[in-house]
Amino acid sequence: MPDLRKDPVSGRWVIIATERAKRPDDFIIEKAQKVEGFCPFCEGNESKTPPEVYAVRDGSMKDTPNWKIRVVPNKFPALSSDGEIKSQRDGIYRSMTGIGRHEVIIETPSHTKFLHNMDENEIRLILETYKIRYNKLKEDVRLRYILIFKNYGFEAGASLSHSHSQIIATPIVPKRVSEELYSARNFYLEHRNCIFCEILKKEIDERIRIVDENEHFVCFAPFASRFPFELWVLPKKHTAFFEEIKEDEIKSLVKIFSSIFPKYYKILNDPSYNYIIHTAPVQMSGKWPTIEYDYHWHIEIIPKLTKVAGFEWGTGFYINPMPPEKAAEFLINAGGGT
Amino acid sequence: MPDLRKDPVSGRWVIIATERAKRPDDFIIEKAQKVEGFCPFCEGNESKTPPEVYAVRDGSMKDTPNWKIRVVPNKFPALSSDGEIKSQRDGIYRSMTGIGRHEVIIETPSHTKFLHNMDENEIRLILETYKIRYNKLKEDVRLRYILIFKNYGFEAGASLSHSHSQIIATPIVPKRVSEELYSARNFYLEHRNCIFCEILKKEIDERIRIVDENEHFVCFAPFASRFPFELWVLPKKHTAFFEEIKEDEIKSLVKIFSSIFPKYYKILNDPSYNYIIHTAPVQMSGKWPTIEYDYHWHIEIIPKLTKVAGFEWGTGFYINPMPPEKAAEFLINAGGGT
Numbered sequence: 001m002p003d004l005r006k007d008p009v010s011g012r013w014v015i016i017a018t019e020r021a022k023r024p025d026d027f028i029i030e031k032a033q034k035v036e037g038f039c040p041f042c043e044g045n046e047s048k049t050p051p052e053v054y055a056v057r058d059g060s061m062k063d064t065p066n067w068k069i070r071v072v073p074n075k076f077p078a079l080s081s082d083g084e085i086k087s088q089r090d091g092i093y094r095s096m097t098g099i100g101r102h103e104v105i106i107e108t109p110s111h112t113k114f115l116h117n118m119d120e121n122e123i124r125l126i127l128e129t130y131k132i133r134y135n136k137l138k139e140d141v142r143l144r145y146i147l148i149f150k151n152y153g154f155e156a157g158a159s160l161s162h163s164h165s166q167i168i169a170t171p172i173v174p175k176r177v178s179e180e181l182y183s184a185r186n187f188y189l190e191h192r193n194c195i196f197c198e199i200l201k202k203e204i205d206e207r208i209r210i211v212d213e214n215e216h217f218v219c220f221a222p223f224a225s226r227f228p229f230e231l232w233v234l235p236k237k238h239t240a241f242f243e244e245i246k247e248d249e250i251k252s253l254v255k256i257f258s259s260i261f262p263k264y265y266k267i268l269n270d271p272s273y274n275y276i277i278h279t280a281p282v283q284m285s286g287k288w289p290t291i292e293y294d295y296h297w298h299i300e301i302i303p304k305l306t307k308v309a310g311f312e313w314g315t316g317f318y319i320n321p322m323p324p325e326k327a328a329e330f331l332i333n334a335g336g337g338t
Numbered sequence: 339m340p341d342l343r344k345d346p347v348s349g350r351w352v353i354i355a356t357e358r359a360k361r362p363d364d365f366i367i368e369k370a371q372k373v374e375g376f377c378p379f380c381e382g383n384e385s386k387t388p389p390e391v392y393a394v395r396d397g398s399m400k401d402t403p404n405w406k407i408r409v410v411p412n413k414f415p416a417l418s419s420d421g422e423i424k425s426q427r428d429g430i431y432r433s434m435t436g437i438g439r440h441e442v443i444i445e446t447p448s449h450t451k452f453l454h455n456m457d458e459n460e461i462r463l464i465l466e467t468y469k470i471r472y473n474k475l476k477e478d479v480r481l482r483y484i485l486i487f488k489n490y491g492f493e494a495g496a497s498l499s500h501s502h503s504q505i506i507a508t509p510i511v512p513k514r515v516s517e518e519l520y521s522a523r524n525f526y527l528e529h530r531n532c533i534f535c536e537i538l539k540k541e542i543d544e545r546i547r548i549v550d551e552n553e554h555f556v557c558f559a560p561f562a563s564r565f566p567f568e569l570w571v572l573p574k575k576h577t578a579f580f581e582e583i584k585e586d587e588i589k590s591l592v593k594i595f596s597s598i599f600p601k602y603y604k605i606l607n608d609p610s611y612n613y614i615i616h617t618a619p620v621q622m623s624g625k626w627p628t629i630e631y632d633y634h635w636h637i638e639i640i641p642k643l644t645k646v647a648g649f650e651w652g653t654g655f656y657i658n659p660m661p662p663e664k665a666a667e668f669l670i671n672a673g674g675g676t
Contacts (some may be wrong), residue, residue: 001418002436004510012513015416015436028492051452071549078353078657080339090534093561098340098353149649157647172342175350176654198430219558223431302651311416311487311506313612313640316514319416 009183009195014224015319018179022321023135024267024330027228027305032153032272034161041162042302043109050075053103056125062179068122070106070130075103078168083169085142092225101137101169105129114152114163115257117193123254126165130277131250133167134243138282143169143200145177145281148242153272157305173281180278182290188294196296197238198227199223209324211331212259216252219260221331227306228322229268229331231260233299240270240295242279263334264303272304341661345562347521347533351644352562353657362605362668364568365643366429370501370610372489378413379500381405381447391441392471394463406460407467407543408444415440416432416506422478439475439507443467444500452490452501453595454603464503468615469588471505472581476620481507483515483619486580489612493642511619519626519633522585526632534634537577539563547662549669550597554590557598559662559669565644566660567606567669569598571637578633580617601672602641610642 003016040048046063049072060066073081079100086097095120102111105127108118130148134274137146150165151158159163173181203210211231212219219233233256235249245253264271279297281288312318341354378386384401387410398404398475411419417438424435441464445464453461465633468486475484488503489495496502511519525533541548541558549569550557557571573587603607617635619626650656 001421002416004434004436006432006434008430008432010513013434013508013510017416017436078340078355083339091345091540092533093540094344094346096344096351097343098355132653147649147653149647149651151647155645157645166649170350170351170653170655174653174655175348179654194431202429202431229632274647276651300651307493307495309487309489309612311485311504311615313487313560313638315483315485315508315512316517317508317512 007222007226008187009180011183012224012226014226015317016225016323017319017321022228024229026270027268027303027322030054031270032158032161033155039111039160039162040162041070041104041106041116041160042111046070049104049106051268053173054129054136056095056129065109067109068216069125071129071133072104072106074102074104074166081172087275096171099142100154100330101140101143103137103169104135104166105133105167106167107165108163110262110319113163115261116270117262118258120254120258123257124250127245127250127253127257130165130167131243131245135166137169137303138243140169141283142171144283145173146177146279147174148277150273150275152274153270153304153318155272158272177278177281181281181291184296185288185290185294188290194203194238194294194296196234196298200234200236209328211263211328212256214252214255217256219256221327222291223324225320225322225324226318227302227304228320229264229303229305229327230270230324231301231331233260235297238296240280240292240297242297259336262336263331267334268303269307273302274304275301276300341560345560346525346537348399348517349521349563350562351371351643351655352564354563354661355657355659356661361608362567365641367608369608370496370499371493377449377498377500377614379408379442379444379498379502380449384408386540387442392467392474394467394566404617407448407463409467410442410444412442412504414437415467417508421457434509437480438507439481439505439508441471441475441505442660443471443503443505446501448545448650449500453599454608455500455600456596458592458596459596462588465583465588465595468503468505468582469583472622475507476581477622478507480509482621483508483511484617485512486615490578490606490612491642493610494612496610501525515616519629521617523626523628523632525528526628532576532632532634534572534636538569538572538574546665549666550594550600552590552593554587555594561662561666563658563660563662563665564656565640566658567602567609567640567643567665568658568662569669571598571639572634573636576634578618578635580615597608597674598639599667600674601669605668606641606643611640612642613637613639 043065052070053069054071056069057067081099090094112294146169280295381403389453391408393405394407395405412483417436426433484507547558
């Protein structure tokens with residue numbers, strides 16, 4: 001009998017098809033596809049990107065070789081960085097000027113380094129850069145939400161294969177995010193506790209979905225996983241704001257990253273994936289006084305192993321043929337871990 | 339400057355990247371992929387599916403050749419048809435037995451007939467079958483929602499290429515559906531009018547996003563389209579319940595279908611797509627007395643031309659590089675239409 005499970009945060013139901021439980025190899029659509037040809041992100045091609053807005057360099061000049069990380073505006077930004085926010089109403093239709101920021105974090109000068117084969121030092125620089133750019137973009141008072149995410153592989157939406165992440169900052173709080181915020185607030189109002197802290201407690205008690213854990217972070221396959229091998233990474237300490245992450249917490253998170261991605265690579269044969277940092281909106285001071293209590297930042301990691309089809313689009317409810325308990329077991333058995 | 343647009347029903351924002359406007363050819367990922375090899379849906383292979391639960395036949399025997407449409411239980415159902423609904427609560431986690439129904443509508447005995455090359459009579463049989471099976475499944479009092487949808491092409495999640503649709507009936511009202519219902523109810527409470535009727539009125543007034551229209555239906559690219567060439571088909575007459583569709587309305591809808599899918603085929607080079615019938619939940623009598631006023635059934639059609647990436651998963655907000663006004667223009671210019 002399949003199991004219907006409800007995600008306690010989003011209220012989304014998922015069908016866990018326990019009887020069709022499969023092995024990791026059954027899910028492999030294809031290896032994360034690499035794009036061939038000229039790569040504007042490679043060392044030496046700095047002139048092919050918009051001028052960098054941040055870089056980790058050993059004294060070399062801006063937009064020249066010899067760097068470890070470069071951050072550049074997206075050449076084809078989804079939102080425009082210049083201009084004023086203007087709202088329009090035309091009968092029932094509302095629109096707004098597409099103001100925002102869209103940056104690309106080029107994570108390494110090398111075309112063949114990825115999260116699954118970088119060393120801890122390289123991963124640390126990426127996470128530190130996330131924090132630095134987040135805090136920089138936060139200064140733009142027109143913005144309400146800053147989203148850090150990664151598309152790895154063509155199936156996950158990456159149009160260039162050179163390892164990179166993106167930051168999109170928007171003038172509104174996106175729907176999925178505000179649903180999560182409201183749900184967390186309602187839970188807090190009712191229970192005087194953070195829903196994510198409750199989830200953490202439950203996961204650590206049961207220890208049947210945890211894939212990795214260290215001083216500051218827990219990584220587990222969520223109870224109502226939408227996708228096979230979906231993982232969430234939560235800081236153990238309750239905190240709503242990713243941007244307040246401390247140096248020793250970054251070190252812990254690096255260890256989680258350098259454990260998870262080699263595991264994916266190994267048992268899922270280099271899958272495409274997305275990850276997304278879910279954190280509180282910006283410019284909220286005074287507007288949502290309880291946010292620091294009721295929200296809890298975290299990372300969601302989704303390998304792209306199945307196609308999202310009509311049923312999912314029509315209902316927002318997912319069929320997952322890999323029970324998270326099984327997924328955790330496969331990932332643990334892949335070895336590694338902190 | 340990109341345009342941020344808000345869908346009046348879901349409240350979802352979409353980035354319409356007007357400046358990157360492209361031609362239809364720019365979106366083609368690949369032709370809807372056909373699965374080769376043995377096909378259990380072809381005429382003559384009736385024994386390879388579970389026994390049919392409904393068919394359109396000219397006097398031939400059940401589960402033998404000589405039929406026009408067959409409906410069979412899915413061989414690998416997402417939900418189990420036997421058993422009782424049992425809810426469980428384990429701390430913050432809730433689950434339920436996976437009871438429901440999962441049927442496949444085999445739309446034609448031919449392996450090479452699809453919506454883009456069927457005649458009107460063939461399409462009419464499909465739509466009539468939707469209505470018949472919907473009303474049949476409605477008798478199962480354990481169910482709350484009946485979803486009719488189609489996955490065409492591998493990119494859209496189809497695992498067999500022979501033309502078919504699916505029906506999944508669930509014991510809960512899915513999240514996306516209840517969001518739409520609540521939003522429509524709130525609009526009705528505030529305005530004493532149906533939000534979909536308002537959208538229809540606006541679209542017919544402006545006539546810049548309408549692709550096809552006839553006596554009973556309007557087909558248009560929605561103002562806040564999430565995807566390039568997304569289309570909605572709305573009945574002109576306000577009605578919450580797909581299953582009450584009348585014979586002459588089916589005829590009108592057939593004309594829309596036989597106009598739209600050849601257009602997709604022509605300008606998007608046989609794309610993968612999903613469509614989904616959004617209709618009111620079942621077993622609601624007495625529980626939601628205003629539903630017949632505030633909801634309005636419709637069909638959403640989504641060609642699979644872009645990859646859904648981290649940004650979309652993280653925010654529920656979409657980047658669409660094809661303004662719906664342009665999409666409508668391309669589709670109108672493709673010719674045909676009722």
